[in-house]
Amino acid sequence: MDKFDEYSSIHTINASLPNTDRNGLYRHNFRVLIRETLLSNEYLAIVGNCSAIGNWKLEGCKIMSKEDEHNVWFANMDLNNKSVEYRYFVCAIDPISEKLIVRRWETHLVPRLLQLQQEQKETCLHIFGVIDDVEKVDRGWLTTETLVQLKFFNAPFTFKQRMKRRLLYVKVTPMHLKIPSTSDNNHLAGSSLLSVEDSLSNDTHDTKENANDAYKSFGFNEVTNLNADDSEIHLQPQFGTVCGSTDLVVFHLTVGDFESTAYLIDFYSYSSKVSRDEPPLHFGYQYVLPNLFKSSEGRLEVPITCASTHRPLGMMRIGYLIVQPVSSLDFDMRVSFSRYWNDKWAGLDVGHRGLGSSFKANDCLIRENTIASLKNAVDHGADMVEFDVQLSKDLVPVVYHDFKIYVSLKSKHTLQENGFLELPVRDLTLDQLKNLKVYHTEEGRSGEVRCFFNDDLQEHQPFPQLSDVLDAIDSHIGFNIEVKWSQKLQDGTMEEEFEPVVDRNSYIDCILDTVWRKGANRRIIFSCFDPDICTMLRFKQNRYPVMFLSLGNTTKYIKYMDPRGNSFETAVFHSLAMELLGIVAHTEDLLRDPTQVNLTKNRGLILFCWGDENNSKDTIKLLKQLGLHAIIYDKMDILTSKEVKRSVFLLEAKESQKELLKMQALEIDKKWHSPTAGSASLNSDVDQI
Secondary structure, X not given: OOHHHHHHHHOOEEEOOOOXXXXXXXXXXXXXXXXXXXXXXXXXXXXXXXHHHHHHOHHHOEEOEEOOOOOEEEEEEEEOOOEEXXXXXXXXXXXXXXXXXXXXXXXXXXXXXXXXXOOOOEEEEEEOOEEOOEEOEEEOOOOOOEEEEEEEEOOOEEEOHHHOOOOOEEEEEEEEOOOOOHHHHHHHHOOOOOOOOOOOOOOOOOOOHHHOHHHEOOEEEEEEEOOOOOOOOEEOOOOOEEOOOOOEEEEEEEEOOHHHEEEEEEEEEOOOOOOOOOOOEEEEEEEEOHHHOOOOEEEEEEEEEEOOOOOEEEEEEEEEEEEOOOOOOOOOOOOOOOOXXXXXXXXXXXXXXXXXXXXXXXXOOOOOOOHHHHHHHHHOOOOEEEEEEEEOOOOOEEEOOOOEEEEEOOOOOOOOOOOEEEEEHHHOOHHHHHHOOEEOHHHHHHOOOOOOOOOOOHHHXXXXXXXXXXXXXXXXXXXXXXXXXXXXXXXXXXXXXXXXXOOHHHHHHHHHHHHHHHOOOOOEEEEEOOHHHHHHHHHOOOOOOEEEEOOOOOOOOOXXXXXXXXXXXXXXXXXXXXXOOEEEEEHHHHHHOOOHHHHHHHOOOEEEEEOHHHOOHHHHHHHHHHOOOEEEEOOHHHHOOOOOOOOHHHHHHHHHHHHHHHHHHHHHHHHHHOOOOOHHHHHHHHHHO
């Protein structure tokens, strides 16, 4: 028996102070055992639906106290609710801002429930993350801290000849740039909140950080190697992580003071002449200063300094991603759907751009990515609708697929050869997009203009605002919102020729703000082909799930420069590392190797698929037989096999309503047969139903 299990079995029921009803308050002792070892700057906390524990707000939570060496934490509190819903979570406190950071939290769909009784004299010892034998713990989201990811893909180093064959290990440590005063040193020396761990270059590096811990930045130094054995973010090993020629290593660094934090990169290598039990050679280092990060994402080329001579030893090329919190949104901890999926949701039908790609199929009568197209897919039984979102010049989220449009230089009603001007969507404001006569890229290139049914009606117009779509479509219909972002291709060109001009953080914040205000309890999933956009969507909010769109092994499209979406396996590893809901795979790749479906499902990920191959009843049937959770396809009006043209979510809502009415009827029946039942109260109950 595990020592924690043994301790739990002995102390499951423990005597506590009796609850007393004093001025409507109930005393309760919360006790929880956490099986993992917390870092020196991590604490257990509790949050819930009453004022004593924050009303689900992070800033009002209760920090718990450690009871003993067995990792049991407790909190005695007076509660003003007889029925208390709550969650436990692991937090840290930024010593500068004194703000809380959520490290990990319980994310069961239904939180813990405490029914307080006046004579209650016992309390249970809970296990962190476990409710009814089901364990569910997710990483937190960004509140005030900054997430910095440094990407070392495929050994991005250039060395002199003698170092080329060495297997390198890399470690990254955030370092504070502000030199503390003597009084600051005395204050900080006694604080356990300074850093996650000592920089392990201390014994070989002449900067001697261990002589003054105050130079280390508050934060958490973690890493993941995207492979079958290591696709989970964890603390960095003592002497770094191997960065070989085929390794995809992401350093995941959480820092409190981004503007004043540099990153010490240490390089180690093991000599072939010594045992692996001996420490490696620390042969190089480099500092990356915050002013090198010119935007939210980019690439750096910096020198590697020799640890012994302090002369240039080589060069490294690394990618970086900076993720900032969304300051305008007010998050709570009441519920999270980030990795929630009901087992009953299998083989869902998802309308691609609504009723389908209208510029590929000549027989499509409704323009894609319009409210009319989305509604038509819903009318024919779509469980979810998939559509594309990007920003106009004035930063309004609009629904449109292509990055470019064509506008007419002649009369709106008469088109001549060379009468089109190609423009990026991002260069036009919302008013311009709505008022100009615009044409799809297929129309602009071919000169052949498509005519759609009822094209002059408002719901058939292109560029509907995301906020309008959220209002217009039945709330029981799920949304798969694909966030558009132009990436660099393997040949070095941009996907749509134009470099993005809006910073990634601002871009995502605008979309999240709209969804947060309008989305309510709708089942919404974000997706994107850009793995960094998926990471940002995941860590900027705590409610909606994110899925990674993957090209995989394909002959139809040019692959991206970023390797994470170019194979099914690496897409799975990235999704696991960033705690995404799952992946949206290219059906071409799935049909080539159907065993990949089990690779995903065995890892606990949800699997959707996309592609022209899906526009076949036989293929849709096969994909459902393989166990895919959802299939995205065109022509919902023709290809769906549903007899009842209703969303699975709408049917669930109706079933829940039936159950509620049934329960109310049973209550009435009890009152009817009760000798004290009065006719007035019975009639009142009937009226309510």
